[in-house]
Amino acid sequence: MDTLKILHFPDPRLRQIADDITIFDQELKDLANKMLVTMYESKGIGLAAIQVNIKKRLIVIDVSEGRNEPIFLVNPVIYDKSNKVQSEEGCLSVPGFYDKVERFNNIKYKVTDITGKVHDREAEGLLAICIQHEIDHLDGKLFVDYLSELKRDRIAKKIQKLSAQGKLPSRKSVPYSI
Ligand code: QAP
Numbered sequence: 001m002d003t004l005k006i007l008h009f010p011d012p013r014l015r016q017i018a019d020d021i022t023i024f025d026q027e028l029k030d031l032a033n034k035m036l037v038t039m040y041e042s043k044g045i046g047l048a049a050i051q052v053n054i055k056k057r058l059i060v061i062d063v064s065e066g067r068n069e070p071i072f073l074v075n076p077v078i079y080d081k082s083n084k085v086q087s088e089e090g091c092l093s094v095p096g097f098y099d100k101v102e103r104f105n106n107i108k109y110k111v112t113d114i115t116g117k118v119h120d121r122e123a124e125g126l127l128a129i130c131i132q133h134e135i136d137h138l139d140g141k142l143f144v145d146y147l148s149e150l151k152r153d154r155i156a157k158k159i160q161k162l163s164a165q166g167k168l169p170s171r172k173s174v175p176y177s178i
């Protein structure tokens with residue numbers, strides 16, 4: 001299957017605000033599946049549609065050990081956060097860079113599934129953190145926005161340089177099929 005091209009910081013297209021999804025058809029399922037394959041291929045645990053230049057409120061996540069428990073989130077909204085934690089984060093759109101960010105260990109959120117059904121859910125730990133990170137993408141926000149301007153600008157310059165040299169890190173080496 002063809003995979004999607006992931007945008008890299010500081011690409012301004014990562015700053016777009018994604019639109020709510022209103023149509024739940026086969027096209028949406030195909031897109032979700034394509035995003036999942038793209039995420040698995042790049043060894044990620046989460047990917048938002050904005051990262052592949054699609055302005056829709058769609059997220060795919062898999063934080064399972066076996067990488068065989070995909071979660072699809074449509075139009076997710078967090079309404080309760082508790083227990084602040086420090087999380088060490090990376091991002092497929094900021095390849096090769098990691099830093100500490102403040103998140104919440106526990107969240108309650110409303111989410112629509114791929115068939116259009118609305119659910120009220122809770123999450124904790126890595127899944128909760130991943131959902132917070134991915135919803136930020138839907139609002140044009142990146143984890144580097146929580147860092148100092150100095151750090152952020154350095155990361156932007158390094159990514160632009162590595163990209164121009166074709167030397168951006170990728171973990172595409174391990175094959176994965178779903
Ligand atoms: C977001 O991030 C996240 O630099 C998902 O070279 C991160 O999947 C949520 C990745 C941490 C919670 C905790 C990053 C792959 C993947 C890289 C990712 C890289 C290859 C990042």
Ligand code: CO
Pocket residue numbers: 090091092093133134137
């Ligand atoms: Co990300």
